[in-house]
Amino acid sequence: MIGLTDTQLKIVMDVARFLPVEKRDTFLQRIAAMLALRGRGRFTDTDVADVAQLALAGLVQQGADTAA
Numbered sequence: 572m573i574g575l576t577d578t579q580l581k582i583v584m585d586v587a588r589f590l591p592v593e594k595r596d597t598f599l600q601r602i603a604a605m606l607a608l609r610g611r612g613r614f615t616d617t618d619v620a621d622v623a624q625l626a627l628a629g630l631v632q633q634g635a636d637t638a639a
Contacts (some may be wrong), residue, residue: 573606577593579619586623589631 573616583602585595587595605622 573603573614575614575619576616578616579614582616583621583623586620586627589627590630598626598630601629 578630583599590598602619602622605625606618609618609622
């Protein structure tokens with residue numbers, strides 16, 4: 572289980588709003604997996620913001636590939 576501060580949760584929610592509802596579960600799962608790989612248990616706001624952007628970029632790229 573990963574624990575986030577209120578600020579970190581807001582970061583994730585702010586990024587998630589750019590995704591269609593049906594992609595948000597995958598987005599959140601990716602964030603959890605990426606943070607778990609960092610393995611520290613405690614994450615900075617920057618860690619969470621970086622991972623959220625990576626998770627978003629992957630979903631946006633995936634959508635662009637299927638549209639072509």
